[in-house]
Each structure stands twice: as C-alpha cells, then as structure tokens.
Amino acid sequence: AQSVTQLGSHVSVSEGALVLLRCNYSSSVPPYLFWYVQYPNQGLQLLLKYTSAATLVKGINGFEAEFKKSETSFHLTKPSAHMRDAAEYFCAVSEVNRDDKIIFGKGTRLHILP
C-alpha cells in the first residue's frame, strides 16, 4: 500500500529565503504525486502534480517539486518565500492503475518570519 512521510510538522523560514518542504513516498508501483496547500479555515488547493512526465514539476505561486525515484522523494521548493505562503502543505500519493485512492501525509505548517 502506498504511504507518504513528510519530514517536519513545522518549518520556519525568513521572508525571501528558500522554502524546502520534504516528502518521501512508498509505493509498489509507479506513483502519481501531489502537493496541496491549505490556508486557514479553507479546503485544500492543488499546488502541483507529478504524473510520470517531466520529473521537475512547476506549480502555482512559484512552487516546484522534483520527482527522484532513486530517493523516493518529491520535495517542494520555492526560491523566495512570501508572507502569503504561510499555510499548511500536504504531500499525497496515488498508485497508477490501482484503485486510485489518494493517501495524504500528515502535513507541514510553513511559518514565514518577517
């Protein structure tokens, strides 16, 4: 069964600094991978997704993630943090051509320091 591990339940970065949120996955078949963002009291919004095309995926709001099969990782990065990036971020996995249920990690809350 697929699973996702997000390292760090809280991450703090200064405004303008690099954002790096870590995600490792476990899957017995090729995965689809997703990053979602959740702003306070809202639902989840898709940031980006990997679906077996390019390994470097660009998303909304300047975020990108790189799929590394050898490391079973799908880390999320942004070169320069903005105050508006403060939110909770979820990594998720689905197994291609399986029952397609989507399994989420526990989330990482990103804090932006002025």
Added chain:
Amino acid sequence: NAGVTQTPKFRILKIGQSMTLQCTQDMNHNYMYWYRQDPGMGLKLIYYSVGAGITDKGEVPNGYNVSRSTTEDFPLRLELAAPSQTSVYFCASSYSTGGITEAFFGQGTRLTVV
C-alpha cells in the same frame, strides 16, 4: 462553478446522535472521497467510491457509513456520534481512467461531538 459542495459547514452533535454530511459535485467525476482532518494528523481517508453503486473502506472507516446512488452525491453517515469523531471532514472528487487527475476538495464540515 460550484465544484464540490459540502453541507453543513458547522455542526454540534450530542453523543449518540446521528447525522449525515452531504457532499455533491457537478464535475461528472467518477471518484469521490471522504477524509477527516485532525490537528497534526493530516488527512485520513474514511471511505471512497470509484463510481455510482461502488464504495470501499479507507484507513479509518469505523463509525461511518456511505452510499453512492448517483455520480453526483456521496453522503457520509454517522450513526452513533462519539467524541472521537470530532474533526473537520472534507469531501473530494477526482476523475480517473486508469490514472487520476487531482482531487478537488469541498470547503469542509467542522463537526463537534459533545
């Protein structure tokens, strides 16, 4: 553009009461999901459905029931509410033809059991 609509947004239940959380989507998606979100625990999959008439258990199905009589609707039933079911519930939908699109989420239902 309604997307995924959940009702109610907030509800307080007494222990032992029952209720149904409603979810409807207008995107003709075949897959629908129910998740619960607890602080620091990410999203846990309760039930999911791959199409009308088909449902399956997720990670935490105990205490819940679902049905999928139409493509659009996927209600979640709590029969005997318990304090452990205090949570935020999210409904989501996606489209799959052997590899899913991303999941689209509703705004959530905040349920408190007292």
